[in-house]
Amino acid sequence: MADLDRIETLVRTGPGTIMGNYLRRYWVPALLESELPRARCAPVRVKLMGEELVGFRDENNRIALVQEWCPHRGASLFFGRNEGEGLRCSFHGWMYDVTGQCIDMPSEPEQSRFKERISLTSYPCEIRGGVIWTYMGPKESQPPLPDLEWSLLPESHRFVTKRLQESNYLQALEGGIDSSHVSFLHRYDLEQEPLFMAAKGNQYLRADTHPRFEVVESPGGLLIGARREAEEGKYYWRITQFILPWFTLIPPFGDHAMGGHAWVPVDDENCLVWSINFHPHRALTENEIEGIKSGSGIHAALQAGTFRTVANKRNDYLVDREAQEEKRSYSGIFGVGMQDSALQESIGPIQDRSREHLGTSDVGIVMARRRMVKAALALHEKNIEPPALDSASQKVRAASILLPKGQPFAEGANEVLIAREDVMVATL
Ligand code: FES
Ligand SMILES: [Fe+2]
Known part of the structure; x- marks a missing residue:
């Protein structure tokens, strides 16, 4: 591999790139703990390796990073309402839990099962050393948190x-x-x-x-x-x-x-x-x-x-x-x-x-x-x-x-x- 090809490999970290796949095998320092200081606090934006994400902490103190864009019509979940059970999109009220699953779809008929088929990309988060770490790689390869x-x-x-x-x-x-x-x-x-x-x-x-x-x-x-x-x-x-x-x-x-x-x-x-x-x-x-x-x-x-x-x-x-x-x-x-x-x-x-x-x-x-x-x-x-x-x-x-x-x-x-x-x- 020529040197400049190597560099091109190293600098590109978006989803699906060689480096992007590699870096996603590690826990990523994503947010300061103080950015999500308590259960049900306001969601925050963060972009990592080209992915636009929103972090939130639910009423049970479970933290996740989810994709920023609502799968309904693409509004930003940064403007979502943290209602404790999940993050509700402020546009038409679809709500997602920390696993990314859509758990409420008030704009659809009550008997609709559409919501079961809708979910956000969601990355698990853990706190260590004042930092909220996230893991964006394949689930089966998730390593322990780093011991720095x-x-x-x-x-x-x-x-x-x-x-x-x-x-x-x-x-x-x-x-x-x-x-x-x-x-x-x-x-x-x-x-x-x-x-x-x-x-x-x-x-x-x-x-x-x-x-x-x-x-x-x-x-x-x-x-x-x-x-x-x-x-x-x-x-x-x-x-x-x-x-x-x-x-x-x-x-x-x-x-x-x-x-x-x-x-x-x-x-x-x-x-x-x-x-x-x-x-x-x-x-x-x-x-x-x-x-x-x-x-x-x-x-x-x-x-x-x-x-x-x-x-x-x-x-x-x-x-x-x-x-x-x-x-x-x-x-x-x-x-x-x-x-x-x-x-x-x-x-x-x-x-x-x-x-x-x-x-x-x-x-x-x-x-x-x-x-x-x-x-x-x-x-x-x-x-x-x-x-x-x-x-x-x-x-x-x-x-x-x-x-x-x-x-x-x-x-x-x-x-x-x-x-x-x-x-x-x-x-x-
Ligand atoms: S765009 Fe989010 S509920 Fe419609
Ligand atoms: Fe320096």
């Missing part, structure tokens, strides 16, 4: 946000595993952002802008090691985790809350960026939560009542040329999360990879593409079960660690790359 460390921590130890990004999910994900941009795009943020500052490792990040990358396959994805010079015969390693199909974990900065993302396709030209801060060993502080809510760190300030960012491509992300010149911001854009969004979106809705020139620092991206295509094609051609559906592949950790020169990083960091309560986070 942040999703299993008590609520006090994590904070999850999401934002809409106007780009294909793949270039967003690639930004998440491209550790070399930290020394540039986020250069002046390391000492300003409350969630990064004063970490010992920052000195190495600033001093050595030529990290060497080594990438190794892990059972559930990739370990992306970025090596920088440190003192006394040691290297400073920042080890990012890529967990198939769309999770990344950022190497920690000191004792700050750790960060992670999920990069989930909305359609081929938009994605949902999930940003998570968490600490395996302690509750987040008030300051940290304040910062997250105001959009600092990997999060972003949102327009009220939406998941659209305040700084966005229509206002050039509020670029501040003075700040750029005065080295208060490398790009002139403020906020690590916003900087990532801006640069990833600036590539265009779907990056034209025929024009790119990948260097040695892009090895993580090359390997990630390969790993993803391999897994998707294995399912498509040979019906091989996708990787990273098991708990051990998901319960992993990123790390920042000093290792003696000459020691392979995956071996040196072996123990600390597993998420275990009794193992401390490796960071400096």
